[in-house]
Amino acid sequence: MSQKHIILRTAPHVKKPQDVPLIMRNVVYALLPIVAFAVYQFGISVLALVIVTTLACLGTERFFNWMGNKPSSLSDWSSTITGILLALTLPPGFPLWMAAVAGIAGIAIGKAVFGGIGYNVFNPALVGRAFVQAAFPVAITTWTPAFFTGRFSEFVPSSLTLPFMMPPETAEWVEQVAVDGFTGATPLALQKFQHITTDPFALYTGTVAGSAGETSALLILVCGMYLVVRKMMNWQIPAWLFVGVIVTSGVLYLINPDKNPDPLFMLFSGGLMLGAMFMASDMVGSPLTPRGVMVYGLLIGSLTVIIRVYGSLSEGIMYAILLGNAATPLIDAWTQPRLFGAKPKGKSA
Amino acid sequence: MSLIKQDDRITVDTFLEGIWRENPVFVMMLGMCPVLAVTNSAINALAMGLATTFVLITSSLLVSLFRNLIPSEVRIATYIVIIATFVTIVDYIIQALSQDVYNALGAFIQLIVVNCIILGRAEACASRNKPVKSMVNAAGMGLGFTLALLCLGVVREILGSGSLFGLPLFGEQFQPWVVMVLPPGGFLVLGGWLLFFEWLKTRKQQSLAAEGVTHG
Secondary structure, X not given: OOOOOOOOXXXXXXXXXXXXXXXXXXXXXXXXXXXXXXXXXXXXXXXXHHHHHHHHHHHHHHHHHHHOOOOOOHHHOHHHHHHHHHHHHOOOOOOHHHHHHHHHHHHHHHOHHHOOOOOOOOOHXXXXXXXXXXXXXXXXXXXXXXXXXXXXXXXXXXXXXXXXXXXXXXXHHHHHHOOOOOOOOOHXXXXXXXXXXXXXXXXXXXXXXXXXXXOOHHHHHHHHHHHXXXXXXXXXXXXXXXHHXXXXXXXXXXXXXXXXXXXXXXXXXXXXXXXXXXXXXOOOOOOXXXXXXXXXXXXXXXXXXXXXXXXXXXXXXXXXXXXXXXXXXXXXXXXXXOXXXXXOOOOOO | OOOOOOOOOOOHHHHHOOOOOOOOOOOOOOOHHHHHHOOOOHXXXXXXXXXXXXHXXXXXXXXXXXXXXXXXXXXXXXXXXXXXHHHHHHHHHHHHHOHHXXXXXXXXXXXXXXXXXXXXXXXXXXXXXXXXXXXHHHHHHHHHHHHHXXXXXXXXXXXXXXXXXXEEOOOOXXXXXXXXXXXXXXXXXXXXXXXXXXXXXXXXXXXXXXXXXXXX
């Protein structure tokens, strides 16, 4: 006869077998449509870019495992995510050897030196991008057109640059393949330096120039929602980030509508959507408490707008997120919840 | 002054100490300011290293000669005056030899005065040992410092400008890594070398431990 037991356990109660590799694998699933769209949009150059950065990240992770005599941590999928995210933030025609450098730098400086997954203060993909932004400032701001003919049979000429060599001039090639009057500038750069506002519909659907995976705001939003629905992402982080962007750019727009773009444009242009959905929401680099998340999201959102409007670069989400990551320990310390039953400070007497 | 009986013998280790076991940059982490600031090219690194070595050896000699005359209350001030004398000499020498290098190193030549490696050697070695031993030790330290600066300078120049000692290595088409000649490059390369040496050391210890197990 079988005995029935009442199992008594203390909190926390784990209802679902949800661990790091499972969540990370789902993030990869959520990123795949974005990758597919980027490949459809920019051709095999982006496919090669994704493969190169992912391999560079995995290789570096394995190398540091070997150096530190630790078991292989490749199977937790986190380096794969770093690789894919990194590729999505790079220009489509970015030389592949530089992309590999970005992947190696991202994992080595952004993750391995802090002790691997769970200890990385900054988002590794953004560290990698920041490194190549500092190392190769010209290559990372050279954009190539989307939907050019023959994108599935030929690489963008700058992609296949020999290692350590300068990428060739793409201006002539762009003129040959560009569909109509491609200017080689992202909507943000156009707005900032030439005061040309791009049609918002083009921003939602991604028929504009930009980094490989940041052009279709709508698709990124949908893919992010998948993670939110599966409760694998804290939706409050992107939500507060959007609030920060809308409020800050709204105020600036009201002050000077001729010069400053409207909030909707801010929200859907550049890498903001990708950054908000997949990078700011990185579990390691973001605060724990709801109040902390609010401060963190608002901080990144407003910093992004401030850098975009007043900085020398046209895009600001990368540095905004890195600064947000840096502020996270401080925010966490500020927003510690009061223990149940404990008296608020200063009122104890 | 010396309460502890010092060992007067000069061994190979007196010289080698500064190069490996107590390398001023990679082990003791002293004199970080010139290490990070002037290593953006190999030639600057070499000039800085040699200038510091010169000051190290000569000031060690003088401090060691006068070690029984210097009252301990004002010893730091005295050491600084001695060091500053030689820094002034080296400052003029570099200016006479190459105006380019002098401009590239800038204030960091004068700042050798406050380089803690030199003051550290004066305090820890020269003030307690006989002149020859102090000089041998200082030469080792200076060589260790120069080698460390070269380690950084070579990597930063190859990646940052595609050349070595001013000679281009990769031809016209080389893509320079701008970040490497900027200050962050100094920190990154220093960190990379520290990681590498620490890893070498750990590996050596592990293999020694493993040998001890098999033989013991």
